[in-house]
Amino acid sequence: MSDHESTYVPRTGVEKWLDSRLPIVRFGADYMALPTPKNLNYWWTFGGILALCLVVQIATGVILAMHYVPNTEMAFASVERIMRDVNGGDIIRYTHANGASMFFIAVYLHMLRGLYYGSYKAPREMIWIIGCVIFFLMIATAFLGYVLPWGQMSFWGAEVITNLIGAIPVVGEPILIWLRGGPAIDNATLNRFFSLHYLLPFVIAGCVVLHLWALHHAGQNNPVGILIPKDRMAKDTVPFHPYFTVKDGFAIILFLILFATFVFYLPNALGHADNYIPANPLQTPAHIVPEWYMLPFYAILRAIPDKLGGVIAMFGSIGVLFVLPWLDTSKVRSMRYRPAMRTFFVIFVIVGMGLGWCGAQLPDAPVIPGMPSFTLFDGALNSYLWLTRLLTAYYFLFFLVLMPLVGLRETPRPIPATISEPVLPGGDVMTSAAPASPEKKG
Amino acid sequence: MTLKTNIQSMKKTLVLIALAAGLAAAAQPALAAGGAKHPRSGGFTFEGPFGTFDQGQLQRGYKVYREVCSSCHGMDLMYFRTLAEPGGPFYDAHQANPAENRFVKVLAAEVQVPDIDTETGEAVMRDAVPADRFPNPYPNATAAAAGNGGAAPPDLSVMAKARHDGANYIYSLLSGYRAAPAGLEIRAGQYYNPYMAGDLTPFWKGPEGSHAPKGGFIAMPPPLRDGQVTYDDGSAQTVDQYSKDVAAFIAWASDPKQVQRKQSGLGVMIFLILFAGVTYLSYRRIWKGVAH
Amino acid sequence: MAADQGDPNHQDPNRRDFIHIAAGAAAVGAGAMAAWPLVNSMNPAADTLALSTIEFDLTKVQEGQQVVIKWQGKPVFVRYRTPAEVQRARADDHARDLKDPEIDADRVKAGHQQFLVVIGSCTHLGCVPTFGAGDYGGWFCPCHGSHYDTSGRIRKGPAPKNLVVPTYDYVSDTRVKIG
Numbered sequence: 051m052s053d054h055e056s057t058y059v060p061r062t063g064v065e066k067w068l069d070s071r072l073p074i075v076r077f078g079a080d081y082m083a084l085p086t087p088k089n090l091n092y093w094w095t096f097g098g099i100l101a102l103c104l105v106v107q108i109a110t111g112v113i114l115a116m117h118y119v120p121n122t123e124m125a126f127a128s129v130e131r132i133m134r135d136v137n138g139g140d141i142i143r144y145t146h147a148n149g150a151s152m153f154f155i156a157v158y159l160h161m162l163r164g165l166y167y168g169s170y171k172a173p174r175e176m177i178w179i180i181g182c183v184i185f186f187l188m189i190a191t192a193f194l195g196y197v198l199p200w201g202q203m204s205f206w207g208a209e210v211i212t213n214l215i216g217a218i219p220v221v222g223e224p225i226l227i228w229l230r231g232g233p234a235i236d237n238a239t240l241n242r243f244f245s246l247h248y249l250l251p252f253v254i255a256g257c258v259v260l261h262l263w264a265l266h267h268a269g270q271n272n273p274v275g276i277l278i279p280k281d282r283m284a285k286d287t288v289p290f291h292p293y294f295t296v297k298d299g300f301a302i303i304l305f306l307i308l309f310a311t312f313v314f315y316l317p318n319a320l321g322h323a324d325n326y327i328p329a330n331p332l333q334t335p336a337h338i339v340p341e342w343y344m345l346p347f348y349a350i351l352r353a354i355p356d357k358l359g360g361v362i363a364m365f366g367s368i369g370v371l372f373v374l375p376w377l378d379t380s381k382v383r384s385m386r387y388r389p390a391m392r393t394f395f396v397i398f399v400i401v402g403m404g405l406g407w408c409g410a411q412l413p414d415a416p417v418i419p420g421m422p423s424f425t426l427f428d429g430a431l432n433s434y435l436w437l438t439r440l441l442t443a444y445y446f447l448f449f450l451v452l453m454p455l456v457g458l459r460e461t462p463r464p465i466p467a468t469i470s471e472p473v474l475p476g477g478d479v480m481t482s483a484a485p486a487s488p489e490k491k492g
Numbered sequence: 493m494t495l496k497t498n499i500q501s502m503k504k505t506l507v508l509i510a511l512a513a514g515l516a517a518a519a520q521p522a523l524a525a526g527g528a529k530h531p532r533s534g535g536f537t538f539e540g541p542f543g544t545f546d547q548g549q550l551q552r553g554y555k556v557y558r559e560v561c562s563s564c565h566g567m568d569l570m571y572f573r574t575l576a577e578p579g580g581p582f583y584d585a586h587q588a589n590p591a592e593n594r595f596v597k598v599l600a601a602e603v604q605v606p607d608i609d610t611e612t613g614e615a616v617m618r619d620a621v622p623a624d625r626f627p628n629p630y631p632n633a634t635a636a637a638a639g640n641g642g643a644a645p646p647d648l649s650v651m652a653k654a655r656h657d658g659a660n661y662i663y664s665l666l667s668g669y670r671a672a673p674a675g676l677e678i679r680a681g682q683y684y685n686p687y688m689a690g691d692l693t694p695f696w697k698g699p700e701g702s703h704a705p706k707g708g709f710i711a712m713p714p715p716l717r718d719g720q721v722t723y724d725d726g727s728a729q730t731v732d733q734y735s736k737d738v739a740a741f742i743a744w745a746s747d748p749k750q751v752q753r754k755q756s757g758l759g760v761m762i763f764l765i766l767f768a769g770v771t772y773l774s775y776r777r778i779w780k781g782v783a784h
Numbered sequence: 785m786a787a788d789q790g791d792p793n794h795q796d797p798n799r800r801d802f803i804h805i806a807a808g809a810a811a812v813g814a815g816a817m818a819a820w821p822l823v824n825s826m827n828p829a830a831d832t833l834a835l836s837t838i839e840f841d842l843t844k845v846q847e848g849q850q851v852v853i854k855w856q857g858k859p860v861f862v863r864y865r866t867p868a869e870v871q872r873a874r875a876d877d878h879a880r881d882l883k884d885p886e887i888d889a890d891r892v893k894a895g896h897q898q899f900l901v902v903i904g905s906c907t908h909l910g911c912v913p914t915f916g917a918g919d920y921g922g923w924f925c926p927c928h929g930s931h932y933d934t935s936g937r938i939r940k941g942p943a944p945k946n947l948v949v950p951t952y953d954y955v956s957d958t959r960v961k962i963g
Contacts, residue, residue, distance in 0.1 A: 088784040113822050117829075130569045130650065133747065135830035138821035140749045141756070288782065292804075296775045299811065303768040310764060314757025315541050318653060326654035326746075327646075336689070470783065573834050591834040610844075623834040763817070767810045774807035 056080050085287035086294050087272035089469045093167070094270075094294075095301030096160035102302050103153040104258065108251050110146040118198065120244035122237045125200035126328045144317040145309075150192050151320045152309050154343035157185060165374075166395060168383030169271040175375040177264040182371045184257045187250055189344065189368075194247040196341060200240065201325030206338045208235050208243070214351075217358040234331065274469045275384030286469050337412070345409030346402055350445070352413060353438040355428055363442065370449045377449055380457030387463040391456050398448045401441045408438040529686040529706045534663035534736045538743065541758075544751050545744050548725055550581035553741025556721050556734050558603075561648065564640065564712075566628035569649035570745055572600040573622040579751045580744065591622045603627060641681045643711040652739075652746035659743035661687065666735035669714040673698070673705050682709040837963035839955065842899060850915050852904060855962050859904035859912055860950065861923075862960070865934055870897055872921060873935035881939065884946045888935040891949050901952050901960065902936040908943035923947070 058079035060069045069076055117136050119128040132139035161181070164170055170178035193211060197204045212235065216226045231238025269277070278286050288294075312319065320342060324335045340348050350367050354360040370377075385392045413435040416423075423432035430436070538545045554575065557567070575582045576593035587593050600620040605627045607618045620627070630636035636644035652658030664687040672684035675698030690708015698704075716731045723729055727737075744750075828836075838855055840862060845851045850863035865873070870888070877887040892900055904912050911927035918924030919940060920933035930941030937946040952962040 088782065109822060113825050116826065127569060131829070131831070134569070134574065134749070135832075137824045137827050137829065139825055139829070140747070140753060141821055142825055144753075288784075292778050293782075296771065296778055296807070299807075300768065300771045300775050303764060303771055307761065307764050307768065310757060310760050314753055314760060317753075323654055323656050323658070326650045571831070571834070573830070577830075589833075590830070591837065621839075623831075760817075763814070767807075767814060770803065770810050771807045774801075774803045777801055777803050 057083050081266075082289065082291035082295070084266065084290040085283050086290045087270055087278060087469055088286055088288050088293075089272050089274060090270070090294065091273055092301060093159070093163040093273075095298050096156050096163060098298035099156045099302055099305050100153070100160060101258070102305075103149060103156055104251065104255060107146060107149050107153060108255070110142050110149065111248070111251065113142055114146055115244075115248060118244075120198065120241045122200060122240055122329070125198060125240060129199045141313065144313045148309065148312040148317060148320060150195065151312070151341070151343065152305070153188065154192070156305070157188060158343075161185065161371075162399065165398075166385045166392075167271055167273060168275050168378070168380070168385065170375050171378060171380075171383050172375065173268045174264070174271060177261060177268060178375060179372055180257055180261045180264060182368070184254055184261060185371070186368055187254045187257065189347075191247060191250040191254065192341065192343065194243045194250070196325075197240065197243050198247065199325060200329045202327040202329055202333075202335045203322050203325040203338070205235060205329035205331065206334055207340055208239065210338055211340075212239075214357075214361045214364075217361050219358070271383065272469055273384060273386060274466055275382065275387070276465060276469065278469065282468055282470075339410055342406065342410075345407075346405035347409075349405045349409035349438045350442050352409075353435070353442045367442075367445060370446065374449065374453070377453040378457055379454050380460070380462070382462040382465060387465050388456075388460055389463060390460045391452070394448060394452050394456065397444065401444045401448075405438065405441045405445065408434050408441065413438070527691050527704075527706055528689045528708060529664070529668075531657050531660040531664040531687060532668070534660050534739055536659055536736075536740055536743070538740070538751065539659075541754055543754070545579060545740065547581060547583070548727075549737050549740045550744050552721075552723055552725070552727060552733075553737040553739070553744075554581050554599075555723075556716075556738040557648070557741055558599075559721050560715055560734075561738065562626070563629055564645040565648045566630070566636075566645075567626045567649045567745060568628055568647055570626045571622070572596050572603075572620060572624055572626070574745075574748055575599065576622065577748055580748060581741070593622065596622045600624060641711060645712065648742055648745070650746045652743040654746075658746065659739045662742055663735045663739035665710075666716055666738065667732050675699070675702075676705065678709070681711060683711070683713055684708075685710045837961055839959055839961045842958045842960060845899075847898075853962075855903075855950070860962060861900070861902050861904045861915070861936075861947075863900045863902075863915075865898050865900055867898075869921065869934040873933060873937075876933060876935075876937075876939075883938050883944065886935075886937060886946055891935050891937075891946075893952075893954060896954060899960075900934075900936060901962065902947040902949055905948070906930055906943055907938065907945040907947065908941070913947075 056076055056079075058069075058076045060066045060075070065075055068074065114132060117128060117132045117139065119125060129143065132143050134140070136142075164178060164181070193207070197208045212226060212229060215229060216222045218225065227233065229239075230236075231242060272278070322339060322341075324337075327335075339345070347364050347367060351360045351364040354363045380388060380391065382388055385395055411434040413429065413433065415434050416430070416432050417434055417437050418432055421432050423430045425431070426436065428435070537543055537549070557565075573590040573593070573596060574580060576587075576590035576596040577583060582593060582595040582599070584593050584595065590596065600622050603620045603626075604617040605620040605624050607616055608614070609616050628636075630639060630644075633644055646654075651662065655661045665685060668687045669683065669685055672678055675696060676684060676692065677695045677697055678684060684705075684707060686705065686707035688708040688710045692704040692706075692708060695709075696702075696704035716734045718731055719729050721729065721734060723733075727733055836856060838853070840851075840853055842862070842864075845862055845864040847864045848866045848869075850861045852859050852861055854860070873888040876882070877889075878885075889897065891902075892898075906913050906925040906927065908925065908928055908930055911925050913923035913925040913930070913932060915923060918931035920931050922932040922934045922936060922939075924931055925941065925943065928942050930943035931939050932943075932947055933939050935946075936949070938944070950962055952960050955961050
């Protein structure tokens with residue numbers, strides 16, 4: 051499915067002139083004609099949704115940057131000025147703030163799709179790895195952006211997370227001072243965070259171009275998980291436009307309905323009230339929490355009693371994603387045909403949501419109120435501390451133990467020969483067409 | 493794919509998006525209220541997707557703020573002209589330009605703001621104009637804390653957004669001062685309020701096995717009493733009514749465009765639903781007859 | 785590729801059915817609805833518009849002097865002209881060398897002809913003219929040598945138009961509202 055031939059024929063004189071100098075129309079036309087597997091389901095629409103989210107965030111962000119002032123004396127007031135005095139400023143600001151949450155909802159579902167259908171497996175490892183880079187950049191961008199309104203959570207979240215750098219032995223402290231521009235988080239920090247927050251989305255956009263290039267080279271995955279051979283292209287694929295442009299468009303509209311519900315009716319539901327208190331370096335809020343999309347990583351950070359250990363575990367939880375293509379030993383891509391792994395996957399999703407929930411709780415709080423328990427090392431067993439540790443253990447177990455072992459031990463269900471026919475009559479794994487073999491370029 | 497599996501997978505996707513969003517919304521910290529009593533409802537007209545502000549209530553609320561609260565609490569992000577915006581307490585449909593609004597001009601002129609004499613350069617006080625901010629009762633943050641026993645009275649500009657369930661919280665706090673239960677050790681300069689966040693366990697000297705009462709200590713003495721502010725429209729001049737009115741005013745001041753936003757939202761949602769319908773039909777037409 | 789699906793129900797998906805045109809039109813509408821607030825946010829904000837009118841107390845100006853105030857980011861000259869200056873201005877009402885012919889009475893308010901309110905920005909390239917200098921007793925712009933008379937009209941030099949009289953009104957005998 052890769053490097054298919056271009057079907058574009060320039061018609062007008064202008065088109066021919068342009069085509070021989072900068073074949074940009076050809077590029078667009080080929081994109082629209084790209085043979086796409088017929089059986090893609092709605093999980094495949096999140097790519098388009100994410101592209102929309104990136105465009106929305108950049109567009110609203112550039113406008114906000116025309117009014118925002120990155121100075122500790124004026125930042126909070128400048129954001130409120132946007133809310134009150136700038137034409138449409140309240141909608142633009144809420145779109146940007148809730149847009150970040152929507153971006154993460156979409157990216158988590160997009161990544162779960164990749165996990166479930168084996169989209170990270172050969173020959174698509176680079177798509178997955180670049181995707182992990184994008185995810186990491188998104189977290190960095192979101193963290194930087196949250197500091198800008200200079201509320202209590204902005205300041206103290208920055209304080210806590212930058213202090214993690216100080217946990218690195220030897221070089222940690224000097225790097226921390228270099229990062230902050232001073233002994234504490236102050237104007238120097240805010241100004242450079244603003245600059246970096248403006249920069250990173252364009253780095254993300256560049257990575258998205260690479261991500262799509264790798265995708266077009268390797269070809270789209272599909273729910274069945276088999277590569278589509280050349281002789282099946284006519285029967286099993288349809289051109290991207292209009293079949294999937296319109297389907298993606300429809301999914302985007304549904305997504306926008308959810309987005310609009312937050313922006314217009316529940317604009318502060320996903321945020322934290324404390325961030326409407328101007329930052330006070332002399333008073334810590336009762337309960338420092340990051341935004342919801344960072345809660346699972348925050349939970350993992352707090353689960354490890356050692357400061358450096360927590361930092362390593364937190365970055366490790368993202369780092370383990372990068373090496374996933376080499377951890378999974380299964381020859382079958384799609385978990386549709388891997389019932390054992392599928393069960394572990396469902397537990398993984400629940401564990402992920404559980405980690406998010408734990409990240410918002412106080413570690414000492416009891417999980418089941420009123421139930422007595424004994425103390426194990428540094429905390430009661432009936433506490434969020436130990437629940438978080440249990441969930442963190444499963445998280446790492448899933449990638450480091452289950453992915454390698456289950457692939458070797460499981461009995462997958464029979465895989466269809468083609469995506470058009472559900473199952474080849476009398477077929478089994480061995481006779482099925484082109485499972486995950488890296489050599490076949492299909 | 494058949495229509496059935498199509499809709500099923502769409503539904504699954506939607507359910508999962510909604511679940512993720514629901515989890516996101518529910519992931520509020522467990523002890524956000526900090527042991528405080530859950531706020532009472534003030535029965536506000538602006539709650540819900542179709543809520544609007546009662547202009548009379550906003551006017552009364554402004555009066556309470558100006559006559560009672562503004563002696564200690566600033567609203568640094570509020571301008572007099574904001575009062576004249578659509579949806580605000582003194583909006584006049586015949587005089588759309590907020591800076592020209594005749595009510596706001598008079599209300600502003602009743603307040604003195606600091607300025608610099610244009611000829612001598614020395615600091616003077618002059619009548620405010622609509623373009624001015626609400627003046628802060630203190631020249632700086634240190635003076636605010638020093639004048640209030642070390643605790644500066646917080647700015648009220650966005651107070652309804654800065655507290656969970658802001659309007660109801662403000663209403664409950666102002667009208668909820670109670671005599672402290674016997675056994676609660678109160679320090680000088682602190683007052684007991686069951687709606688204030690805090691943990692009273694260290695201060696509870698009650699009988700064995702009893703729990704500390706809900707609530708916390710607040711440095712502000714009960715600011716309202718019956719009959720304190722004269723209402724010209726005949727509304728009850730009670731602490732309960734003052735609390736509701738000033739809570740509504742602060743809720744409006746925290747986000748003056750919220751009602752217009754909800755109204756635009758209705759238009760956007762209707763458009764999106766129709767757009768979704770049309771696009772879905774287009775999608776079905778394109779895919780008609782294609783087995784997938 | 786789309787045509788050979790082999791299914792009698794299948795149509796060419798690129799046919800211009802009404803429903804596709806409707807969906808496309810809705811998409812264009814959505815794009816415009818999304819773009820408009822972004823564009824409109826760059827229009828003057830409420831605080832800028834609030835400063836679009838200012839009031840000024842005329843008792844601050846001495847006879848024969850001018851006061852410069854800032855309005856909408858630009859300088860405004862409020863000049864209290866002496867009777868001699870008013871007369872000189874009126875005498876030249878129909879002078880043949882007026883590049884931008886205008887009579888003095890049209891540039892002031894009836895009953896208040898001693899006060900001249902003009903934007904202090906040279907109509908050539910925007911420099912601020914100096915008071916009282918130049919050959920006509922009005923203003924002189926040092927940048928490229930434009931001379932204005934006591935009514936603020938261009939008399940000599942490269943400026944094409946007279947000094948602009950902004951919209952203003954007397955709210956009382958001693959107070960003007962500019963803008």
